[in-house]
Amino acid sequence: MAREPVTEAGSGSKICPRRHYHNMDPSALEPSLYTVKAIIILDNDGERLHAKYYDNAYPSTKEQRNFEKNIFSKTHKNDSEIAFLEGLTVIYKSSVDLYFYIVGNPQENELMLMTVLNCLFDSLSQMLRKNVEKKSLMENMDGVLLIMDEIVDGGVILESDPQQVIQKVNFRVDDTPLTEQSMAQLTLSLSGLAHRGCSFNHGTSIMRKSSAEERGRNVLGTDVKVLTLRRINDSRKY
Known part of the structure; x- marks a missing residue:
């Protein structure tokens, strides 16, 4: 089936999706497992929230930032989901104040590439309880990184099913070994429980001692009363 022409980023003209690489080296057109060159998340000001590049097309941070600024300026007001920029194919989607x-x-x-984008977005939507916006994303950045690692590794697509991604991420979180910090927190919690237990036992001992003393006083008082009554009865006999 013939491909529909798409709009080139930054222009209103229709182009053939393959026009810009007809003269490329035929070896570059060979199928490759390394499908994804980068995953980028920007806010609605074009500022990077997270970006991961899987090759050396943009080796320096400055080059990466310039590329991100370029794609944002060419796509944030464009309704299309596909752009061709700097000889690359860019698939993108926006949500509230985020751009993927x-x-x-x-x-x-x-x-x-669209499958990867949809898997990323749907996985984040499940993790963030459909609240896919900047604040929630930043508060759960560890989960975002885990999701990205489950979907793409070194540019190779590993998973395209959001349900599988979430299950694997949950498994990795549950399987995470205790760190020194978590061990320290656990020790502190156990110490607190032990301290409260000792205080309770100590308090119980005091209560028991007080009860025994009270019973002793009651018994002693009863004995004194009995002894007093006997003496009064004896004196009446005489």
Whole structure:
């Protein structure tokens, strides 16, 4: 089936999705497992929240920032989901104050990249309880990183099912070994429980001692009363 022409980022003209690499080296068109070149998350000001590059196309942080600024300026007011920029295929989606980008080679199948984007977004939506916005994302960044690692590793797509991603992330969290900090917290909690237990036992001992003393006084008082009555009765006999 023929591909529909798409709009090139930053222009209103329709282009063929494959036009920009017809003259490329044929070896570059060979299928590869390394599908994803980068995953980028920006806020609605174009500032990076998280970005992961899987090759050396942009080796320095400055080059990466310039690329991110470029794709944001060309896409944040564009309704299309696909852009061709700097010889790369960019699939993107926005949500409230967030922009998600999946970057691939120019010859990459757009549907594959869209599958990665949808898996990332749906997985985050489940983790954030459908509250996919900047504040929630920043508060759960550890989970975001785990989700990204489950979907793509070194540019290779590992998983495209959001349910499987969430299950694997939950398993990794549950299987995380105790750190020194968590061990210290556990020790402190146990110490607190032990201290409260000792205080309780000590208090119980005091209560028991007080009860025994009270019973002693009651018994002693009874004996004194009995002895007094006997003496009064004896004196009356005489």
